Amino acid sequence: MTLEPLIDGFRLFFDVSTLLAIAFGTLVGLLIGVLPGLGPLMGIILLLPLAYHMEPVAGMGLLVSIFVAGSCGGAITAIMVRIPGTPLAAATLLDGYPMMKRGLAKEAIGTAVAASALGGIIGGLILIFLAPLLADIAIDFAPPEYFALTLTGLLTIAVVSREATVKGLMTGTLGLVLSTIGYDEFANVSRFAFGIDGLLGGINLVAMVVGIFAISEIIDQIRHGDLSAKPDVSVVRPSFSSAISTMRHWRNLVRSSVIGTGLGALPGIGGGISAFSAYAIAKSASKRPEEFGTGIADGVVATESANNATVGGTLIPTLALGIPGDASSAVLMGALILLGFFPGPGLFEKHQDIVGGIFWAYMAANVMMFFVGILLTPLFVACIKLQKRYLLPLIMVLCVMGVYSLESSVFDLWVMLVFGLVGYALRRFDYPLPPLVIGLVLGPVCEGNFRRSLIISGGHYDIFFSRPIATTIIVVNILLVLWMLIPKSLKQRVFRRLGSAASEA
Amino acid sequence: MSSELKARLQHSSAVAGFVLICVVIYWQCFTDLAAQDAASGGAQYNAAFVPELLSGFLIALCMLQLVRVWFGNGFRESEDTLPDELDADAPVEDAVTYEDDENFGLVLRAILCVGLIAVFILVLPYLGYYVAMPLLLIAVLVTLGSRNPLTVVALAIGLTLIVGYVFGGLLNVVLPPGFLEIEPW
Numbered sequence: 090m091t092l093e094p095l096i097d098g099f100r101l102f103f104d105v106s107t108l109l110a111i112a113f114g115t116l117v118g119l120l121i122g123v124l125p126g127l128g129p130l131m132g133i134i135l136l137l138p139l140a141y142h143m144e145p146v147a148g149m150g151l152l153v154s155i156f157v158a159g160s161c162g163g164a165i166t167a168i169m170v171r172i173p174g175t176p177l178a179a180a181t182l183l184d185g186y187p188m189m190k191r192g193l194a195k196e197a198i199g200t201a202v203a204a205s206a207l208g209g210i211i212g213g214l215i216l217i218f219l220a221p222l223l224a225d226i227a228i229d230f231a232p233p234e235y236f237a238l239t240l241t242g243l244l245t246i247a248v249v250s251r252e253a254t255v256k257g258l259m260t261g262t263l264g265l266v267l268s269t270i271g272y273d274e275f276a277n278v279s280r281f282a283f284g285i286d287g288l289l290g291g292i293n294l295v296a297m298v299v300g301i302f303a304i305s306e307i308i309d310q311i312r313h314g315d316l317s318a319k320p321d322v323s324v325v326r327p328s329f330s331s332a333i334s335t336m337r338h339w340r341n342l343v344r345s346s347v348i349g350t351g352l353g354a355l356p357g358i359g360g361g362i363s364a365f366s367a368y369a370i371a372k373s374a375s376k377r378p379e380e381f382g383t384g385i386a387d388g389v390v391a392t393e394s395a396n397n398a399t400v401g402g403t404l405i406p407t408l409a410l411g412i413p414g415d416a417s418s419a420v421l422m423g424a425l426i427l428l429g430f431f432p433g434p435g436l437f438e439k440h441q442d443i444v445g446g447i448f449w450a451y452m453a454a455n456v457m458m459f460f461v462g463i464l465l466t467p468l469f470v471a472c473i474k475l476q477k478r479y480l481l482p483l484i485m486v487l488c489v490m491g492v493y494s495l496e497s498s499v500f501d502l503w504v505m506l507v508f509g510l511v512g513y514a515l516r517r518f519d520y521p522l523p524p525l526v527i528g529l530v531l532g533p534v535c536e537g538n539f540r541r542s543l544i545i546s547g548g549h550y551d552i553f554f555s556r557p558i559a560t561t562i563i564v565v566n567i568l569l570v571l572w573m574l575i576p577k578s579l580k581q582r583v584f585r586r587l588g589s590a591a592s593e594a
Numbered sequence: 595m596s597s598e599l600k601a602r603l604q605h606s607s608a609v610a611g612f613v614l615i616c617v618v619i620y621w622q623c624f625t626d627l628a629a630q631d632a633a634s635g636g637a638q639y640n641a642a643f644v645p646e647l648l649s650g651f652l653i654a655l656c657m658l659q660l661v662r663v664w665f666g667n668g669f670r671e672s673e674d675t676l677p678d679e680l681d682a683d684a685p686v687e688d689a690v691t692y693e694d695d696e697n698f699g700l701v702l703r704a705i706l707c708v709g710l711i712a713v714f715i716l717v718l719p720y721l722g723y724y725v726a727m728p729l730l731l732i733a734v735l736v737t738l739g740s741r742n743p744l745t746v747v748a749l750a751i752g753l754t755l756i757v758g759y760v761f762g763g764l765l766n767v768v769l770p771p772g773f774l775e776i777e778p779w
Contacts, residue, residue: 139760256659259652278641312704477738481734482749482753486727490761490769493767497767499715518604518605540639543636544638548637
């Protein structure tokens with residue numbers, strides 16, 4: 090089963106348009122990662138409408154390569170100007186910037202790009218091996234199991250929001266409420282349309298997501314950013330030999346990549362946390378831990394390999410079970426649904442070629458990222474100097490035309506603008522936005538499977554507790570809720586005690 | 595009004611926005627969906643069941659958040675209201691006023707940009723993409739501080755043509771031709 094998707098998908102992957110889409114996505118991903126304040130999520134959202142017009146594997150290849158390259162691009166800014174281009178690169182500052190200060194900027198960038206690519210490939214291998222196995226286990230799932238599983242996905246809302254659980258649950262629930270707008274296939278009526286034609290079929294997901302994330306980001310940057318800031322950086326040219334020097338840290342590379350993939354597969358963790366965790370473990374495993382933080386390649390290898398491997402890890406539950414772990418994978422899942430394919434065991438059973446094509450695209454994006462990253466570093470460093478007063482109008486045009494191009498609908502543009510204001514208001518009061526998009530994407534799936542289960546059982550709720558797998562997942566969900574209710578300080582105390590016990594052992 | 599009270603009221607107004615959405619959902623369930631006979635019976639065929647359930651849950655969360663705002667630190671999380679770098683000894687009210695004054699120009703810029711997008715959406719069907727987009731870009735670039743007329747016009751026209759070619763020429767999207775009926779690709 091493991092190799093079948095790869096064999097079936099190669100034909101779809103090995104196509105000029107797909108390869109071009111991956112190369113373009115890699116370039117855009119690195120660029121968007123380099124620019125502070127943006128990140129892979131913004132890149133995916135901006136080019137989502139473009140992917141909608143492409144063949145499925147080419148479209149997903151474009152978005153996946155932005156996810157991959159966007160997770161690496163932030164390292165260049167972190168190393169050159171001590172500002173992480175994306176939150177994922179925050180840990181790379183610790184050794185990357187001191188390396189630059191010691192005159193090793195090209196070595197630091199070369200190591201960061203090579204470690205990201207190699208970490209991504211290791212994450213990809215685990216993805217290719219594990220995702221089909223997980224999908225195979227879930228192959229006999231029926232609506233009750235899917236409902237229980239989507240509940241798990243929804244619980245990630247609380248995990249994603251970490252510091253603001255109540256606010257995260259509020260925006261997540263708002264996403265679920267908004268997802269109920271439109272045609273209800275079970276009752277054969279249109280809900281909450283207020284007589285507006287554009288709402289009869291529901292709100293356009295892309296218009297909503299572009300508004301919530303991109304338009305609100307533009308407003309936020311205008312309101313807070315120094316629009317003419319221009320950091321003073323000099324041109325750097327790393328070499329391909331950095332791959333060899335990175336391989337010398339193979340133990341650290343493999344360990345950090347496995348940590349990144351493992352943590353990425355858990356909902357709500359993300360690249361930032363996995364990079365810091367891998368850094369801490371690399372430091373404690375090192376023979377010279379005192380050198381960490383002074384500008385050594387080991388630190389950069391640990392953080393960059395881990396945060397790119399996280400992308401592969403995140404795709405495992407997204408593709409195999411239809412549970413997105415963060416906002417980026419939720420948007421990727423939404424894109425796959427828009428392209429006509431629903432993530433989960435059914436995708437692996439009926440559309441192995443699409444799954445295989447995505448796997449190939451993911452691996453190719455990591456390889457291309459290495460070459461594009463090394464060759465075009467001078468361009469990316471120059472982009473750090475790009476003033477926001479020129480960048481923001483470009484993003485605005487992409488948002489407007491991207492949303493319009495979906496259905497040639499002016500109404501969608503209004504949706505985008507309204508949700509841009511909603512998104513900005515939520516940001517203004519520190520309401521996390523990722524739960525909103527997770528709620529929007531998972532809402533229809535959760536409600537559909539809930540009501541389908543009840544149709545099967547004739548309206549009896551015991552269907553959720555009479556099937557072993559559904560019951561197990563629901564019990565796990567309840568345990569998750571209980572875990573979230575335990576005060577943070579108590580959890581930290583338990584972890585500290587476990588950590589000291591482990592180190593003593 | 596003290597800054598703490600102001601922050602509490604602002605955060606409460608955000609919560610009120612959520613409650614308002616829930617009220618609208620309930621109102622629609624009891625009127626529109628009930629009139630269509632789709633708001634009763636078992637959950638499987640009841641179109642109002644899930645929205646009502648979610649709205650109820652959201653209202654409960656809103657109440658919890660209000661408790662945090664008025665009886666806890668739920669109002670302190672906005673960095674605009676109480677910035678991290680705020681000197682502990684400085685009078686809070688002065689610091690907030692200073693912040694508000696400093697940001698006024700930027701807020702105006704942000705409002706102007708949103709207004710410009712709204713005007714663009716309004717005129718797009720009439721003026722068409724190739725007239726409305728450069729005008730929007732010129733206005734936005736000037737609003738964001740670009741002063742060189744040559745750069746502004748070149749950027750506006752260049753971006754319009756490139757984006758127009760990608761969507762109109764490569765992706766075959768029909769861009770609004772407007773009263774001049776411009777469809778170059």
